[in-house]
Amino acid sequence: MSIEIVNVGKRFGDFVALDEVSVSIPSGRLTALLGPSGGGKSTLLRIVAGLERADTGKVEIEGVDATGLPPQKRNVGFVFQQYAAFKHLSVRRNVAFGLEIRKRPKDEIRRRVDELLALVHLEQFADRLPAQLSGGQRQRMALARALAVEPTVLLLDEPFGALDAKVRKELRDWLRRLHDEVHVTTVFVTHDQEEALEVADEIVVINDGRVEQIGSPDELYDRPANEFVMRFLGPVTQLGDQLVRPHDLQLSTEGGDQAGLPGRVTRVTRIGFEIRVEVTADDGQTVTVTLTRNEFLALGIQADSAVRIRLAPNSPTTTATSPAQRAAAPSLAATH
Amino acid sequence: MADRSIAARTQVGRRPGRYVLRAVVTAYLFFLVAWPLYLVGRNAFADGFTNLNDILGDPDVTHALRLTVVIAVTAVVINTVFGVGISILLVRYDFPGKRALNALLDMPLSVSPIVVGLALILVYGGRDGWFGPTLEAAGLQIIFAVPGMVLATVFVALPLVIREVVPILQEVGDEQEQAARSLGANALQTFRRITLPSIKWGVIYGVVLSLARSLGEFGAVKVVSGNVLGETRTATLVVEEKYLNFDKGGAYATAFLLALVAVACIIVVSVLRPKEDR
Numbered sequence: 001m002s003i004e005i006v007n008v009g010k011r012f013g014d015f016v017a018l019d020e021v022s023v024s025i026p027s028g029r030l031t032a033l034l035g036p037s038g039g040g041k042s043t044l045l046r047i048v049a050g051l052e053r054a055d056t057g058k059v060e061i062e063g064v065d066a067t068g069l070p071p072q073k074r075n076v077g078f079v080f081q082q083y084a085a086f087k088h089l090s091v092r093r094n095v096a097f098g099l100e101i102r103k104r105p106k107d108e109i110r111r112r113v114d115e116l117l118a119l120v121h122l123e124q125f126a127d128r129l130p131a132q133l134s135g136g137q138r139q140r141m142a143l144a145r146a147l148a149v150e151p152t153v154l155l156l157d158e159p160f161g162a163l164d165a166k167v168r169k170e171l172r173d174w175l176r177r178l179h180d181e182v183h184v185t186t187v188f189v190t191h192d193q194e195e196a197l198e199v200a201d202e203i204v205v206i207n208d209g210r211v212e213q214i215g216s217p218d219e220l221y222d223r224p225a226n227e228f229v230m231r232f233l234g235p236v237t238q239l240g241d242q243l244v245r246p247h248d249l250q251l252s253t254e255g256g257d258q259a260g261l262p263g264r265v266t267r268v269t270r271i272g273f274e275i276r277v278e279v280t281a282d283d284g285q286t287v288t289v290t291l292t293r294n295e296f297l298a299l300g301i302q303a304d305s306a307v308r309i310r311l312a313p314n315s316p317t318t319t320a321t322s323p324a325q326r327a328a329a330p331s332l333a334a335t336h
Numbered sequence: 337m338a339d340r341s342i343a344a345r346t347q348v349g350r351r352p353g354r355y356v357l358r359a360v361v362t363a364y365l366f367f368l369v370a371w372p373l374y375l376v377g378r379n380a381f382a383d384g385f386t387n388l389n390d391i392l393g394d395p396d397v398t399h400a401l402r403l404t405v406v407i408a409v410t411a412v413v414i415n416t417v418f419g420v421g422i423s424i425l426l427v428r429y430d431f432p433g434k435r436a437l438n439a440l441l442d443m444p445l446s447v448s449p450i451v452v453g454l455a456l457i458l459v460y461g462g463r464d465g466w467f468g469p470t471l472e473a474a475g476l477q478i479i480f481a482v483p484g485m486v487l488a489t490v491f492v493a494l495p496l497v498i499r500e501v502v503p504i505l506q507e508v509g510d511e512q513e514q515a516a517r518s519l520g521a522n523a524l525q526t527f528r529r530i531t532l533p534s535i536k537w538g539v540i541y542g543v544v545l546s547l548a549r550s551l552g553e554f555g556a557v558k559v560v561s562g563n564v565l566g567e568t569r570t571a572t573l574v575v576e577e578k579y580l581n582f583d584k585g586g587a588y589a590t591a592f593l594l595a596l597v598a599v600a601c602i603i604v605v606s607v608l609r610p611k612e613d614r
Contacts, residue, residue, distance in 0.1 A: 101525060
């Protein structure tokens with residue numbers, strides 16, 4: 001295990017940012033710390049980097065106890081959401097910074113910086129100042145700068161958070177490919193479940209200063225440990241006392257299969273290729289079902305059609321619990 | 337900055353009262369600042385370069401000028417080093433008593449320099465000050481000597497560097513410093529390579545202001561210097577002395593030199609200012 005976090009706690013005044021968190025982060029993988037804003041994931045990352053000090057607990061990086069080490073002795077690369085570019089230095093000098101501090105020979109620095117600039121596709125911008133770069137370019141520069149010192153671990157704090165949606169998506173793909181090339185143990189913080197599911201090998205879900213679940217994207221999506229994870233990773237709807245994914249539900253018309261919960265279609269909304277069908281069950285519960293356009297057309301239903309709702313076999317479900325916990329991630333159920 | 341001033345200008349420009357306002361402000365500054373300063377210059381050169389030549393030929397005056405420069409430069413160096421240090425302390429760290437310290441830093445601007453002089457005598461006075469007798473026994477005279485004058489000058493110009501640097505430090509934030517630390521730089525390397533370049537213009541601006549203020553200090557220095565001719569008399573004291581002794585020509589000529597340096601400082605600042613905004 002590359003990063004071993006044991007019982008780490010951190011308070012800011014009365015606010016508990018991290019509550020006895022223990023996580024093992026594997027070597028050479030791309031791990032996402034996923035959770036809502038204010039959940040403690042950035043704090044955890046900053047504690048690993050040494051930019052924040054844990055009140056309790058221990059941090060080990062590649063077998064070395066780093067708990068009391070200052071950031072410059074941890075050999076970690078850190079990438080900030082707002083880039084933290086050295087504004088008065090050219091792109092080349094930014095990337096070279098860590099190597100200059102380490103007093104490497106000049107020609108070695110030049111060679112290494114050229115390599116890195118090629119890796120992040122910024123060769124032709126080497127002599128510009130950060131202010132002359134776009135957000136995406138600045139973040140790639142920051143990444144090259146962090147990689148220059150050959151860090152044991154690369155830590156990225158909401159690296160794409162300040163970028164617009166299109167650049168965000170490009171950089172996300174690019175980070176995945178980059179990681180496949182350089183294989184450095186990488187941990188990135190995000191509040192975007194899609195980003196985590198798409199890019200990460202391993203996801204740590206953090207909420208309210210606690211770890212909710214650790215697993216691969218598939219494990220998390222298919223076997224959510226609790227209601228929070230279920231709600232956070234994607235859209236949900238309630239069927240009986242179970243939370244299920246709207247696209248795991250199947251509809252049948254009265255003539256067909258008689259299994260499932262009977263109800264009536266109360267509303268049909270089309271969002272591009274996806275059709276969202278709202279069904280009010282006979283017991284009064286409103287269930288959302290999403291269908292593809294083709295499925296919808298094959299069923300031939302419309303508002304007020306009588307239908308039966310059934311959950312596709314082997315679909316993930318969690319038991320819906322207290323309304324309070326439901327309120328913890330209210331917007332997410334409605335996002336998709 | 338440029339955008340804001342253009343916006344402000346067009347907004348004011350729409351009002352008919354702008355000419356009145358402009359005239360009032362111009363007249364105010366003219367009668368208060370420009371005209372009196374001009375008269376100092378005119379009086380200094382009333383007999384051509386005679387007055388200037390006279391004072392520059394007077395060894396006591398040249399000594400005073402040299403002493404003024406030495407004291408001002410020493411005070412500026414001290415204020416710059418401590419000013420930058422205190423600014424970093426105030427912006428980057430939280431500690432009990434920070435607000436009190438902040439308020440204390442404005443004291444030198446609000447307290448009359450003459451009070452500063454008297455206060456310094458109470459602490460460092462050779463005969464009955466707090467530290468004075470001890471220091472004097474150790475062979476270090478503060479009051480009525482150059483160290484006291486430096487001290488007084490440092491006191492009155494203390495906040496100028498700090499008030500310039502603090503807002504810039506706040507604006508820059510500490511992410512660049514954190515990035516430098518994570519890249520392996522220690523505290524000193526981070527300061528030299530990252531913090532200092534980013535606050536550079538604020539420091540320069542503060543230094544120039546402090547220099548202008550230190551060269552012109554009169555009240556506090558007068559109290560602690562003892563005003564000994566050829567020893568602890570500075571340029572501002574020369575002006576007073578000459579004026580009181582009816583040597584108006586010499587007084588104006590020395591005053592002109594002081595004003596000249598101050599104007600040079602202001603020009604340097606206004607040249608630097610736009611660069612800082614860019």
